[in-house]
Amino acid sequence: MMSAKYLAQGDLSAWLGALAQGRRVLVPVRENGAVVFRPYGPGVAPVLSRQADSPPKESVFPSTERLMEFSYSKDPENLGKVALDIKETVNAPATVVFGGRPCDARGFTVFDRVYDTKAIRDPYYAERRASTLFVTLACDAPETTCFCNSVGSSPVDADGSDVLLTPVEGGWLVEAVSERGKALLDAPALKDAPASAQEQAKAAQEAAVAAMPPAWDAAPAAAKLIEKFDDMGFWDNVSAKCISCGACTYLCPTCYCFTVTDERSGMKGERIRTWDTCMSFQFTLEASGHNPRPTKAYRLKNRVGHKFSYYPDIHKGPIACCGCGRCIKLCPVSVDIREIVRLAMELPTATAGKP
């Protein structure tokens, strides 16, 4: 930990106001019962008592992103000749995401290994990521769907965050956990943290870790899921209740699949990138009409396999799930990914897949 400050509850809006100078600050707010991230402004009351229903995924990976604008123009001398004008658009506003949970920030570390590597750099993602900072709130009480401690994380995990807040008496201990985070601590609303606050925070963090249900190790699932690749009886059973909506994937802080379409009207249009979901029939639907994932069983296999097997295999370890539990909590029919992974590890395989 680089430096520690103290924020009194009464000074929260003062700090948020300071952060919002020249930046967009996204905070969790209540809207008709749901808690979603919205821009902070005067009169906006952040909800910090519970996990937001939608993760702050939009901050770095918008559900719709314009990649480029294009227009066609005809040559007046030769109407058969059409010129195409393309303008690339990168929109990366300076942003602070405030009040997410460790799982929300950690989700982007899963994206980073895909979109910002030595081999491939996605400029749209990378520039947004570079302009977005995360002030994260350590969890002090787990929800019934939380399992971050089973996928290599914890309720006080600072991975992916720039500043970590821990609840202490009367406010929060504020710690910078990245170089970029340090700059956010230079605000009059933050006082030097007394030793008592640091001790309280340490105790609170230990209590948060202890409050989690016992961890189960998800790492062995990688090999077991590959083993069950062709065991479609298993996948038919565990996907029976799935209704093939995309709520699980859209609410997931680590799901990063997208589709690209040209939305053209007359001679102009834009190329946009939008969230895709492996729960949809159109996911991997080939132009020929063939779909290698023809039923919901194949699609659910993709979701679970991607997170717990293919991704850890490609990236040598990390699981592409942050254990936030939204896919369980908000699934209309309570599909439980924890149960599927555990069954994959426990049940004998009927039809072994190719290694």
Next chain:
Amino acid sequence: MPILDELKAAIAKRLPELDVVIGWGKGFDALHHTPVFITSEADLDKLELGPLSVQNLATYLTRYPKTKKIGVVVKGCDSRSVVQLLQEKLINRENVVVFGFPCEGVVDLEKVKRALEGQGMEIARVSEATFQGERCTLTTGGKAGSLPMADLWADKCNRCQYHDAVMSDEFVGQRLDRKAEDAYADVAAFEAKPLAERQAFWQEQMSRCIRCYACRNACPLCVCRDQCIAQTREPNWVSQRTGVEEKFMFQMIHASHLAGRCTECGECERACPVGIPILLLKRKNNKEVLELFDYRAGIDPEAKPPLLAFKVEEEKINERGW
């Protein structure tokens, strides 16, 4: 005999002739039931029944080939979906066995969430819950709380006219024969607001939509699914863009396609992960259908839904009289 045991016995009796029976079982925590798929007598132990049995299991009927023999456990409202599916010939009568029971109502977990928040408790941390008589008792983080059931029933249950399944092959328990009134007061109240206010309301609500289509896929009558025009590229009716216009357009299509077909089971609204009150749109259409055609969806398997019929002159619309 407790009603759950009666249900198990009824399912056990019919199971040999069925490929699967769909009921409810324990979910991931004390406040959730989840669909369970019974294929053997051993599976019967998984069954649960009560105010947490919220999902409308009729939605699964059209996800199986029509040749499969399927049993389905239904609440009164869910039974109307089965009737509507039969009316539209989307399922085969001889291949479906309906298990009905007298439904006292289901709990709206959004209401539980709000009531608990009022007491400084979080629904997502509830470790125990019991529903007995007039009260619901809950434990969260070692703290006990009690809520009156009267505050927790889903709105659809407070206006329910069909507690007992309207159609069933096996009915367990004693019929409730209870009937509430529904004068569409919620729709009328919304309609009384100025147009600009109504538009602003939906714009704010739709801005939260994550276009996950849970509303569509939870709906037992939304049967186009993979062919839904909200997603097709040929024709490209709705842009892939996720603006409020596109989201609202989709909800308009959804509501229009349900006009005169929607049985108001409320699954669209319950399934929404971000709490958008979209049942109101369906109820608006149902109010119109009721007034114009004196018709409620999913009551009589022999009736023809008005928007699936053609009559030169409607009984209640005086085409030539003005």
